Amino acid sequence: MIRLSQWIKACSLDQVKEGQLFGFHSDDKKILLANQKGKIFATDLICTHADADLSTGFLSDEGVRCPLHLSVFNLQDGKPQNLPAEIPLKTYNVKIEQDEIYVEV
């Protein structure tokens, strides 16, 4: 089955202020939004190492740090910067239209 990507509306821009994380669910997808220095990134919400919700983690210049075992994931390519996580997070395209954030899933 071919699954075409589609843009889904995530939330309004003012729900993800600079330095903040925001998690949401859409059908079977669990997505994390992060506002790093005014730019919005979208990745999977659940850590690739175990079942940790990254929206309860910590955002820094390096990326998002998992709250459970503290791996940091780069927001552009999803790659873990330190163990124990070894598998990259999936990343998603983001667009902003009329102060609403959309993610391509």
Ligand code: FES
């Ligand atoms: S659950 Fe995220 S690093 Fe272990």
